[in-house]
Amino acid sequence: MNFTPVEQLRVLAAVTGIVLALAAIALGLFGSADFEMVSSLAAAIAGFEVFFFGQQFAQRRRNRSRG
Numbered sequence: 001m002n003f004t005p006v007e008q009l010r011v012l013a014a015v016t017g018i019v020l021a022l023a024a025i026a027l028g029l030f031g032s033a034d035f036e037m038v039s040s041l042a043a044a045i046a047g048f049e050v051f052f053f054g055q056q057f058a059q060r061r062r063n064r065s066r067g
Contacts, residue, residue, distance in 0.1 A: 010052055017045035 003011065020042035027035040 006052075010049065013045055013048055013052075017042055017049065020045060 020038055024035060024039040024042050027038055
């Protein structure tokens with residue numbers, strides 16, 4: 001399966017976000033002081049993904065309206 005560079009970036013961001021979310025859960029369970037930093041990083045990655053999803057959705061709508 002061949003991905004475009006943007007799709008490769010999205011896959012990398014998704015995997016990174018999952019790893020950070022799991023790390024945040026583990027740190028939260030053990031009461032570590034790094035929990036806030038890791039959870040903020042996971043939220044930033046999620047925001048990045050939401051931005052790309054919205055951008056892709058808007059691009060599809062523009063292409064559909066042009067015919």
